[in-house]
Amino acid sequence: xxxxxxxxxxxxxxEPQVHRDARGxxxxxxxxxxxxxxxxxGPFVQDNLSYSVKxxxxxxHAQLAPHAQGKLVRAVDGELFDVAVDVRRxxxxxxxxxxxxxxxxxxxxxxxxxxxxxxFCVLSERVHVEYKCTDYYAPAHEIxxxxxxxxxxVGWPAGERLLSPRDAAAPRLSELLDRLPxx
Numbered sequence: 001x002x003x004x005x006x007x008x009x010x011x012x013x014x015e016p017q018v019h020r021d022a023r024g025x026x027x028x029x030x031x032x033x034x035x036x037x038x039x040x041x042g043p044f045v046q047d048n049l050s051y052s053v054k055x056x057x058x059x060x061h062a063q064l065a066p067h068a069q070g071k072l073v074r075a076v077d078g079e080l081f082d083v084a085v086d087v088r089r090x091x092x093x094x095x096x097x098x099x100x101x102x103x104x105x106x107x108x109x110x111x112x113x114x115x116x117x118x119x120f121c122v123l124s125e126r127v128h129v130e131y132k133c134t135d136y137y138a139p140a141h142e143i144x145x146x147x148x149x150x151x152x153x154v155g156w157p158a159g160e161r162l163l164s165p166r167d168a169a170a171p172r173l174s175e176l177l178d179r180l181p182x183x
Contacts (some may be wrong), residue, residue, distance in 0.1 A: 001018050001028075002040065003015075007090070007093065007096070007098060008093045008096060008098050009086075009157060010039065010115075011084050011110070011111065011113065012038065012111040012112075013108060014038070014040070014072075015108070020069070022050075023111060027107060029074065029109070029130075030072065031042070035072075042070075045136055047132050048130070048133065049124065049128060051127070051129075051164065052126065052129070054124060055122060056122045057156070057167065058120055058164075059144075060117040060144065060152075061143050061144055062115075062145070063114075063116065064179060066088075067136065067141040068114035068115065068181065069134055070113045070139075070170060071137045072109055072112075072121075072132040072134075073110045073111075073118070074107070074108070074130055075102040075103055075128065075129055076104055076128040076129070077128045078104055078125070078127030079098055079124040079127060080103070080123055080129060081101055082102045083097055083121075085116060085117040085152055085154070085173075086119050087114070087181075088117060088181060089177065089180045090182050091115075091183035092180075096152075097153070099155065114135075114181075117145050120172050133171070143176055143180075144167060144170040144171075144183075145152060145170055145173050146172050146173075147163070147170070150172060153171060155160045
């Protein structure tokens with residue numbers, strides 16, 4: 001696998017090695033030893049699968065201590081624009097975002113470490129997104145940040161937006177400062 005550092009400390013783009021032939025393909029989507037050497041630290045305790053239709057925008061979501069989650073995200077089928085935002089107060093990249101296309105075709109993964117908010121926008125007609133989490137879902141420790149917060153300025157692809165009521169009404173990052181972890 002190839003591991004690419006991003007401009008945000010700890011956030012990694014991973015290109016798994018894909019073995020293709022006339023029958024199809026095979027790849028490892030996680031190998032504890034190799035991923036740990038690359039900086040993807042588990043253990044992973046929960047796997048999630050999400051199905052969404054074109055234009056769906058989910059996020060920006062994060063879980064905070066003591067249940068902060070790291071996520072290893074990939075599109076199994078379809079294509080999405082995946083985004084992570086550094087929400088670690090005091091980090092040199094606090095409030096900055098990174099986005100990349102994840103798809104069933106490119107098979108890339110994004111490692112979103114604890115201390116980052118995560119979201120995605122569906123580019124294809126549908127997408128199946130699978131992600132491994134380092135902690136269990138704990139609603140009392142979750143924050144939701146407005147997807148179009150102008151202070152963050154995510155460059156979402158143009159198009160229709162299908163949002164949950166919770167995501168549509170989310171506060172800006174600046175309104176959540178007292179809840180954010182220190183770096």
